[in-house]
Amino acid sequence: MSELKVGLAGLGTVGAAVFRMLERRAGELEARTGRTVKVTAVAARDRSRDRGVDLSSVAWFEDPVALAREGDIDVFVELMGGDGDPAKAAVAAALDRGIPVVTANKALLAKCGVELARRAExxxxxxxxxxxxxxxxxxxxxxxxxxxxxxxxxxxxxLNGTCNYILTRMADEKLSFHVCLTEAQRLGYAEADPTFDIDGFDTAHKLAILTSLAFGTQVDADAIYVEGIRQLTLADLEAADDLGYRVKLLGVAVKTDTGIEQRVHPTMVPKHWPIAQVSGVTNAVAVDGDAVALTLVGPGAGGDATASAVVGDIFDVARGAKGYAFGLPVERLARAERAAMQRHEGGYYIRLAVVNKPGTAATITRRMADEQISLESIVQRQPGGVVPSDTAHVILITYATTEAAVRRAIAAIEADGVVASLPQVIRIEKD
Amino acid sequence: MSELKVGLAGLGTVGAAVFRMLERRAGELEARTGRTVKVTAVAARDRSRDRGVDLSSVAWFEDPVALAREGDIDVFVELMGGDGDPAKAAVAAALDRGIPVVTANKALLAKCGVELARRAExxxxxxxxxxxxxxxxxxxxxxxxxxxxxxxxxxxxxLNGTCNYILTRMADEKLSFHVCLTEAQRLGYAEADPTFDIDGFDTAHKLAILTSLAFGTQVDADAIYVEGIRQLTLADLEAADDLGYRVKLLGVAVKTDTGIEQRVHPTMVPKHWPIAQVSGVTNAVAVDGDAVALTLVGPGAGGDATASAVVGDIFDVARGAKGYAFGLPVERLARAERAAMQRHEGGYYIRLAVVNKPGTAATITRRMADEQISLESIVQRQPGGVVPSDTAHVILITYATTEAAVRRAIAAIEADGVVASLPQVIRIEKD
Incomplete structure (x- = not known):
């Protein structure tokens, strides 16, 4: 029975979870693949730290690149993170040596996925x-x-548990964005500097990878239009609820007449969609193919969940599974074009804080008509404390139109002097 | 570039969809696997029937077993159905020849899965x-x-779209079981003889396969406790809704202290579970592992959806993927023991149509107490037309108890003479 020697770079929460899972499942993995799967070498910075795993029979490398380049291993598992060295150098070194790589590093793949896939090939x-x-x-x-x-x-x-946690709590408990963010930070769901999560960049990294797999394009996070959840208010979530929607931060890649549109932004999705019902830190991905539409729901982060995915990949390596990193040979991957959001077509939710005077609704509807935008509904509301009482909220739901038309209509309404503060625009995703 | 010659037995809806999909995706499959994937031989009964596919360059076999045994093919795709010959003989012949098999035949696998896996090995x-x-x-x-x-x-x-369609329409539109069944038959979602679907046997076949994959047991549909949806009334679905549940026909395989319990029965699931929100003919599977919990939602039937799964398997064959049919070598698969439902532990919904007289509630609660059953709630309701007006419904929700205790308590209540018609018992599934 041949051995699969695993080299593990990075022994944080995920690395230690992978180590333990491989020990716990050793018998099963051997029965299923015919190979004994065993961590034989690790690389981490601090040898003395107690990680709750027995490293006594494992070769220790200070330098992950040295492990990848010289370790007596059959697969290199990269769990260090970071989109540059040493993660990149280590992964490249292993691939160049012909050693398969398993990685959980979305930032690295989003930035260098094409180059690494080329080395693998x-x-x-x-x-x-x-x-x-x-x-x-x-x-x-x-x-x-x-x-x-x-x-x-x-x-x-x-694709981002932090954002979904915040949006779920806002909607369910009628709390403000800032209260929920603070709560997420207290519970360890959000970093002290939450920018990367809440401004949509983490979602964009993951979407870039999914787009490549789904559409055969080169991974390119820079081609993605990105908007975060910072500007969402409870008023928006409540209005969405009344209208039969939930607001989620979605990463969306969609085939349009002009190419693949990749975008990350708050999105109103119909309540009955499986994805609308995903709450808390849970993740979900919906795929619409020409033959099937699937939704997969599960944990997006955490040591055990991530280790499960890593060990699934190691299992595939052990049974000799073959395939291109992104499904296709690199030479066949098309260039990803940056989403032309002005051409984006869809329905829109628009909330305008307006001066509460006669003729305002007429002004708004005229400007919409000027841009050929059909309205599915228009509702005026007296908001609570947030806005001064001489203003009201006008909430519009449009039928399918273009981003450019919406932006022009709003600019015209603003020029008319009826808007009291920054308009809110949320795109609607439908079947 | 080597060719993967596909032999297709069965040219019904699914077979024709597979044929078309392989043509449509030929370029992609070649780019992804390095092999040209092409149907070179088919077996079907009626050569003259128009199936909307061009069979002119394909070898024709009247006998699927002959195709499997003698066809110049690299993979045998069985889409005939039926748990006996010719499907079984054909699959066995292909495997014995060392030719990989792709099949959509749940009945065959539920009955002969172990034998076929042994031949494959x-x-x-x-x-x-x-x-x-x-x-x-x-x-x-x-x-x-x-x-x-x-x-x-x-x-x-x-796992059965027919049942889920019926239960969804009953709950959403407040219709009776029989009205919804008739509607399902009219729309082609249910057979003229719906027994196989609505009495749970189709679900059991599929569950038997899932159990083997999940728990490393021998496929054995006879080890499954099976109950269908025929006896469910609108009153039950409405009561479930009031109590925060939905009623679904679930196939459940769960690890207990005494072994793997496999059962198919109407089940009350908390509304917030992703699986509770799956409506119409859509299928869903939830997997709870020690590291992750996943829910997968998608189409459970139909030509395109089934073809998608078949072509995914052909893709795996083309790229040379290896693995045991049920994950483990056959010799390692444990015997499946028949579910001892009397020992089943969980919460219960019990609806009793009772004689409307003083002391009835006291009788019921005393009998429950005699069996050490704790009640989470007890509600008395005056039902509409179904039951004579001198009776009422008493609806009990129990905390976790055993099936045996519930059955004994109900028998005692019946012996007390306070029950007007057959009691309804629905098991509750929780985290």
């Missing part, structure tokens, strides 16, 4: 990254393998 | 059956590959 080593997107949800395997018969039309997902 | 040919369970949902791949790092604790699913 050149040496014939596999590059596996199930854990990099949506944690424990097997969406990479689903797109790369299970849906091979489908032409994908849209991938959309709740 | 003996010759080294793969046996693939993603399409046999939950149609387009990649649950076989998820259990067999993605979750290899997890010890599975429970698998539960909505």
């Amino acid at each position: 050149a040496s014939g080593a596999g590059l596996h990254f199930e854990a990099a997107v949506a944690g424990g949800i097997p969406i990479v395997k689903t797109l790369r393998e299970a849906l091979a018969g489908n032409a994908i039309e849209r991938v959309s997902g709740i | 003996a010759s080294g040919a793969g046996l693939h059956f993603e399409a046999a369970v939950a149609g387009g949902i990649p649950i076989v791949k998820t259990l067999r590959e993605a979750l290899a790092g997890n010890a599975i604790e429970r698998v539960s699913g909505i």
Whole structure:
């Protein structure tokens, strides 16, 4: 029975969870693959730290690049994170040596995915990254393998647990964004500097990877339009609820007449969609193919969930599974074009804080008509404390139109002097 | 570039959809696997029938067993159905020849899965059956590959679209079981003889396969406790709704102290569970592992969805994916023991149509107390037309207890003479 020697770079929460899972499941993995899977070498900074795992029989490397380049290993597992060295150098070194790599590093893949896939192809080593997107949800395997018969039309997902936690608490408990953010930080769901999560960049990294797998494009996070959840108010979430929607931070990649549109922004989704009902830190990905539409729901982060995805990839390496990193040879991956959001077509939710005087509604509806925008509904509301009482909220839901038309109409309304503060615009996603 | 020659037995809705999908995706499949995937031989009964596909360059076999035994093919795709010959003989012949098999035939696998897996192992040919369970949902791949790092604790699913369609319409539109069944038949969601679907046997076939994959047991549909949805009334669904539950026909396999319990029955699930929100003919499978909990939602039937799963398997064959049919070598699969339902532990919904006289509630609660059953709630209701007006419904929700205790308590209440018609018992599934 041949051995699969695992080299593990990074022994934080996920690394230690992977180590323990491989020990716990050793017998099963051997029965299922015919190989004994064993961590034989690790790289981490502090040898003395107690991680709750027995490292006595394991070779220790201070330098992960040295482990990747010289370690007596059959697979290199990168769990250090960071989009530069040493993670990148280590992954490259392993691939160049022909050693398959398993990584959970979304930032690295979003930035250097194409280059690393090229190195993998050149040496014939596999590059596996199930854990990099949506944690424990097997969406990479689903797109790369299970849906091979489908032409994908849209991938959309709740890919950031922090944002979904905040939005869920705001909606369920009628709390402000800032209260929920503070609560998320207290519970360890958000960083002290939450920018990366709440401004949508983490979602964009993951979406870039999904887009490549779904549409055969080169991973390119810079091609994504990104908007975060900072500006969302409870008034918006309540209005969405009344109108039959929930507001989620979605990453969406969709095939349009002009190419693949990649975008991350708060989105109103119909309540009856499975994805609308995903609450808290849970993640979900919906895939619309020409033959099937699937929704996968599960934990997007955490040591055990991420370790589950990493060990699934190690299992694939052990049984000799072959395949291109992003499904296709690198030379076949098309360039990703930056989303032309002005051309985006869809329904819109627009909330305007307006001066409470006669003729305001007429002004607004005229400007919408000027841009050929049809309105599904228009509601005027007296808001609570947030806005001075001589203003009201006008909430518009449009039928499908273009971003450019919406922006022009709003600019015209602002020029008319009836708007009291910054308008809120939320895109609506429908079937 | 080597060719993968596909032999297709069965050219009904699914077979024709597979044929078209392989043509449509030929370029993609070649780019992704390095092989040209092409149907080179088919077996079907009526050569003259127009199936909307061009069979002119394809070898024609009247006999699927001859195709499997003698066809110049690299993979045998069985889409005939039926748990006996010719499907079984054809699959066996292909496997014995060392030719991998892709099948959508749940009945065959439920009955002969172990034998066929043994043949596959003996010759080294793969046996693939993603399409046999939950149609387009990649649950076989998820259990067999993605979750290899997890010890599975429970698998539960909505595995029959007919039943879920009926239950959804009953609950949403306040209709009777019989009206919804007739409607399902009219729309082609239910057969003229609906027994196989609505009495739970179809769900049991699929559950038997999932149990084997999740828990490493031998497929054995006879080990499953099966109850269908025929006896459910609108009153039950409405009471469930009031209590925060939905009623679904679930297949459940769960690890208990005494072994793997496999059961199919109407189940009350908390409304907030993703699986509770799955409506219409859609299927869903929830997997609870020790590291992750996932829910997968998608189409459980239909030509395109089934073809998607079949082509996903053909893709795996083309890229040379290896693995045991049920994850483990056959010799390692444990015997499945028949669920000892009397020992089942959980919460219960009990609806009793009782004689409307003083002391009835006292009788009922005393009998429950005699069996050490704690009640979470007890509600008395005056039902509409179904039951004569001198009776009332008493609805009990119990805390966790055993099936045996519930059955004994009900028998005692019946012996007390306060029950006007057959009691309704629905098991509750919780976290």
